[in-house]
Amino acid sequence: MKLSLETRDLARARADMLVVGRHAGQARLGPELQALDAALGGLLSRVLAVEKFEGKAGQSAHFYSDGRLTAPRVLVVGLGPKRDAGAEAVRRAAAHGARRARDLGASAAAVLLPAAGVPARLRAQAVAEGAILGTYRFDKYLKEKNGKVLGAVAVVEPDRRQQGAAREGVRLGEIWAQATCAARDLVNEPANVVTPASLAARAEEIAKAGRLKIRVLERDECATLGMGAFVGVAQGSQEPPKFIHLTYAPRGRARKRIALIGKGITFDSGGLDLKTADGMLRMKDDMSGAAAVLAVFQALPRLRLPLEVHGLIAATENMPSGTAQRPGDIVRALNGLSIEIGNTDAEGRLTLADALAYAAKEIEPDEMLDVATLTGAVVMALGLGVSGVLGSPDAVARRVLGAADAAGERMWRLPLHEEYKEGLKSDVADLNNISSQRGAGAIVAGLFLREFTANIPWAHLDIAGTAFAEKELPLGPKGGTGVAVRTLLTYLMRLAGRR
Ligand code: BES
Numbered sequence: 001m002k003l004s005l006e007t008r009d010l011a012r013a014r015a016d017m018l019v020v021g022r023h024a025g026q027a028r029l030g031p032e033l034q035a036l037d038a039a040l041g042g043l044l045s046r047v048l049a050v051e052k053f054e055g056k057a058g059q060s061a062h063f064y065s066d067g068r069l070t071a072p073r074v075l076v077v078g079l080g081p082k083r084d085a086g087a088e089a090v091r092r093a094a095a096h097g098a099r100r101a102r103d104l105g106a107s108a109a110a111v112l113l114p115a116a117g118v119p120a121r122l123r124a125q126a127v128a129e130g131a132i133l134g135t136y137r138f139d140k141y142l143k144e145k146n147g148k149v150l151g152a153v154a155v156v157e158p159d160r161r162q163q164g165a166a167r168e169g170v171r172l173g174e175i176w177a178q179a180t181c182a183a184r185d186l187v188n189e190p191a192n193v194v195t196p197a198s199l200a201a202r203a204e205e206i207a208k209a210g211r212l213k214i215r216v217l218e219r220d221e222c223a224t225l226g227m228g229a230f231v232g233v234a235q236g237s238q239e240p241p242k243f244i245h246l247t248y249a250p251r252g253r254a255r256k257r258i259a260l261i262g263k264g265i266t267f268d269s270g271g272l273d274l275k276t277a278d279g280m281l282r283m284k285d286d287m288s289g290a291a292a293v294l295a296v297f298q299a300l301p302r303l304r305l306p307l308e309v310h311g312l313i314a315a316t317e318n319m320p321s322g323t324a325q326r327p328g329d330i331v332r333a334l335n336g337l338s339i340e341i342g343n344t345d346a347e348g349r350l351t352l353a354d355a356l357a358y359a360a361k362e363i364e365p366d367e368m369l370d371v372a373t374l375t376g377a378v379v380m381a382l383g384l385g386v387s388g389v390l391g392s393p394d395a396v397a398r399r400v401l402g403a404a405d406a407a408g409e410r411m412w413r414l415p416l417h418e419e420y421k422e423g424l425k426s427d428v429a430d431l432n433n434i435s436s437q438r439g440a441g442a443i444v445a446g447l448f449l450r451e452f453t454a455n456i457p458w459a460h461l462d463i464a465g466t467a468f469a470e471k472e473l474p475l476g477p478k479g480g481t482g483v484a485v486r487t488l489l490t491y492l493m494r495l496a497g498r499r
């Protein structure tokens with residue numbers, strides 16, 4: 001999709017479909033729609049009346065402009081109640097409008113969604129994100145593809161004083177959304193295609209395109225460095241593991257050094273503690289954290305932030321076999337802690353343990369964030385719509401929540417309740433990888449991870465419920481959601497002092 005800024009007013013905007021928005025419960029049209037209605041000789045208000053258009057989110061109506069506008073058709077979409085107005089209302093209306101325009105056969109849309117109180121830059125960014133995310137499809141394996149494609153979207157901003165801000169919004173929105181779609185693609189690819197080696201190859205491509213530094217450690221090197229926890233998970237699989245380390249360095253001095261760590265289990269069968277058929281059905285998505293981190297590195301070169309950012313992915317499958325790790329095995333992580341394998345299906349925390357310890361030792365970042373489809377327990381706690389955030393000190397977790405809020409991703413904090421650490425005790429090793437106590441699985445996993453952070457400020461995003469949509473969402477179809485990409489990018493922008 002080609003995105004642009006349209007500086008002409010609505011009546012003269014060049015497109016084959018105008019997409020305009022209207023709040024619910026609004027008695028009169030806002031100034032932009034009033035002008036449009038005048039150009040249409042009152043046709044807009046008559047259509048809205050006949051259609052009983054209330055402006056609810058998800059509602060839309062379209063009509064022929066009868067030669068009175070440059071665009072032959074107009075689509076009105078609901079922005080929802082004015083009191084809920086915000087960037088997310090715009091994003092969702094843009095997604096709905098772009099999808100509807102496409103399905104009605106439009107190939108170029110011009111969009112103006114005048115939501116109450118949303119500044120020009122954020123509004124333009126939200127329209128760009130919504131249009132791209134809302135029309136995302138993963139159809140590469142289908143013989144019969146839906147031929148309808150919305151090839152171009154113009155964000156309308158006729159106000160001269162706002163055009164600089166709107167142009168920046170369109171640019172950022174495009175970067176945010178393209179990165180999110182790249183993450184979706186990686187998650188949607190099946191596990192016979194996305195292997196640890198193919199993740200590493202993808203990382204090499206991203207590094208080449210963005211002139212980033214990259215190092216991929218093979219199994220032997222990981223073992224030599226002391227990553228016994230990661231290598232232990234990998235030992236049951238025919239696919240060789242890869243430890244990926246990407247580095248983005250700014251031209252000038254870096255304000256901060258950050259490590260982003262993504263869980264990269266390309267397929268989680270559970271290992272010898274094998275999952276049920278239902279339980280492993282979706283487990284190609286167990287590399288969604290890695291996909292998010294790779295997507296961020298795809299976007300970073302275009303943002304030129306004064307930050308040094310490291311991306312780490314301990315990529316492997318978790319498979320049962322004659323060489324697989326056994327329940328009761330004891331491994332040693334890079335930071336020296338020994339771990340008893342209480343359950344081979346709690347593999348994510350083992351791979352992350354070594355990635356966190358590697359970051360602490362080799363990178364010494366100011367902060368680190370990990371993103372992982374880590375626990376079924378977070379799905380029990382927060383469902384399929386909200387990601388869990390844990391971390392310490394409080395400031396880091398709070399900043400993640402702030403960034404998520406600004407990005408329009410739903411996240412909620414869970415406490416690293418000290419007393420639950422008791423459950424991770426082992427009789428024969430420093431730690432067990434599962435708890436002997438009942439409940440709070442997402443918190444217990446967070447407490448386990450914290451043991452490998454060397455007290456570096458850290459936050460953990462558990463996206464087990466949110467990485468994959470089982471039904472269509474306002475911003476995308478079923479399948480990989482690309483969750484956390486926009487939150488991470490917003491987080492980094494804020495650390496860099498932008499906005
Ligand atoms: N990848 C899973 C977590 C998961 C579960 C993601 C459901 C998405 C949906 C993880 O590796 C796992 O298997 N966790 C176990 C841990 C348990 C054995 C302590 C779980 O949550 O059941």
Ligand code: MN
Pocket residue numbers: 268270318344345346347348
């Ligand atoms: Mn597992």
Ligand code: ZN
Pocket residue numbers: 265268286345347348373374
């Ligand atoms: Zn897993």
